[in-house]
Amino acid sequence: MNGVRIDKWLWAARFFKTCSLATDAVGGGKVKLNGAPAKPAREVKVGDRLDVSNGESRWQVTVLGLSEKRGPASEARLLYEETPDSIAAREAEQLRRKFTHEPAADIHGRPTKRDRRRLGQVGRQ
Numbered sequence: 783m784n785g786v787r788i789d790k791w792l793w794a795a796r797f798f799k800t801c802s803l804a805t806d807a808v809g810g811g812k813v814k815l816n817g818a819p820a821k822p823a824r825e826v827k828v829g830d831r832l833d834v835s836n837g838e839s840r841w842q843v844t845v846l847g848l849s850e851k852r853g854p855a856s857e858a859r860l861l862y863e864e865t866p867d868s869i870a871a872r873e874a875e876q877l878r879r880k881f882t883h884e885p886a887a888d889i890h891g892r893p894t895k896r897d898r899r900r901l902g903q904v905g906r907q
Contacts, residue, residue, distance in 0.1 A: 785825030786848045788815060788832075794849040796858040797834050797841070807836065832862075838875070842868035 786794075789804040792813065798804040807813055808822045814833040815824060826832070826845055834841045843862040852858070893901065 785827045786850050787822065788813065788820055788824045788826045789822040790850045791826045791845070791848065791861070792832075792834065794852045794858065795861045796852070796855055797836060807834075812836070838879075839872065840868070840875075841872070 789801060789808050792798055792804040792808070793801040798807060805822045808820060808824075811819050812835045813820060815826065816831050817833070826848070828845055828848060830845045832841075832843050832845065834843065842865045844865070845861070846863055847861040849857075849861055
């Protein structure tokens with residue numbers, strides 16, 4: 783096996799839950815192959831470097847193995863090696879999220895009539 787489609791590899795390596803999510807991420811520019819944006823059908827080879835952005839998480843990995851089939855997480859972990867800089871950055875981001883409160887975390891949808899009244903009272907006092 784010389785190469786595997788990048789979207790299939792990302793799914794098999796468990797960066798994304800479904801193959802279609804992986805395809806959308808690659809097509810949307812969230813994945814870079816050797817520093818350049820790639821299309822979903824682009825082939826990944828052993829030794830390639832990938833920059834993967836999945837929501838709040840970012841990884842910089844080197845491809846160690848190829849697979850088109852999704853297996854257990856223990857096997858998926860053998861397909862890549864994460865760079866030390868990427869590990870440090872992800873751990874720092876986890877600590878930041880753990881100790882800081884997101885201001886919009888308490889807001890769920892549109893305010894109710896009661897919420898709007900409270901907002902109006904805060905402005906008058």
